Amino acid sequence: GIQVEQSPPDLILQEGANSTLRCNFSDSVNNLQWFHQNPWGQLINLFYIPSGTKQNGRLSATTVATERYSLLYISSSQTTDSGVYFCAVSTGNQFYFGTGTSLTVIP
Amino acid sequence: NAGVTQTPKFQVLKTGQSMTLQCAQDMNHNSMYWYRQDPGMGLRLIYYSASEGTTDKGEVPNGYNVSRLNKREFSLRLESAAPSQTSVYFCASSPPRQGLWPQHFGDGTRLSIL
Numbered sequence: 001g002i003q004v005e006q007s008p009p010d011l012i013l014q015e016g017a018n019s020t021l022r023c024n025f026s027d028s029v030n031n032l033q034w035f036h037q038n039p040w041g042q043l044i045n046l047f048y049i050p051s052g053t054k055q056n057g058r059l060s061a062t063t064v065a066t067e068r069y070s071l072l073y074i075s076s077s078q079t080t081d082s083g084v085y086f087c088a089v090s091t092g093n094q095f096y097f098g099t100g101t102s103l104t105v106i107p
Numbered sequence: 108n109a110g111v112t113q114t115p116k117f118q119v120l121k122t123g124q125s126m127t128l129q130c131a132q133d134m135n136h137n138s139m140y141w142y143r144q145d146p147g148m149g150l151r152l153i154y155y156s157a158s159e160g161t162t163d164k165g166e167v168p169n170g171y172n173v174s175r176l177n178k179r180e181f182s183l184r185l186e187s188a189a190p191s192q193t194s195v196y197f198c199a200s201s202p203p204r205q206g207l208w209p210q211h212f213g214d215g216t217r218l219s220i221l
Contacts (some may be wrong), residue, residue: 001166004149033209041195041215050152050208086149088210097149097209099122 006098021072021089021101031090038083113213120188128183130198138179138201143194188220
């Protein structure tokens with residue numbers, strides 16, 4: 001299967017700081033999603049972004065499919081941004097998740 | 108709210124017992140999926156169903172069976188539970204073209220096997 005690596009594994013930020021999370025994948029994909037798993041365990045769709053750039057409020061994401069990576073940007077972080085961020089990729093039938101970046105935002 | 112509903116939310120089993128986890132979606136999605144999430148790890152695909160009447164193995168299918176009862180419902184069965192199956196189980200669905208559209212997840216079932 002496809003290997004998905006996320007970095008950094010852990011991140012601690014002061015409220016208001018910006019951050020960049022990275023997702024590298026080992027093969028060509030036709031689907032890439034970013035999820036936020038909140039402290040209650042719920043998985044929230046952030047972006048469906050197989051290529052290009054998208055923005056949603058303080059969050060934005062860029063996928064460079066030819067170079068097999070995606071970036072998630074969080075600006076002006078808030079305590080509610082805490083949780084684990086997962087990248088998931090698919091080649092068609094199966095999805096492969098990274099092990100996530102655990103983000104803690106301190107007031 | 109429309110979405111993916113999983114039942115039960117929590118369950119404790121003894122080794123060797125059987126159990127069926129239920130999943131239903133009301134978004135008219137064709138594809139449905141079962142994942143497990145172990146501590147400190149991402150989700151791993153157990154089984155998926157591209158459409159009503161079809162099911163296929165994912166990355167970690169051993170010890171599980173599935174049934175796509177109709178377009179709305181996709182169940183996961185543990186025939187003889189083992190402690191290694193202690194995990195959080197997530198069901199997901201996606202629109203017509205499997206793998207090419209975003210997935211939507213249920214809230215998970217926390218399963219402990221003693």
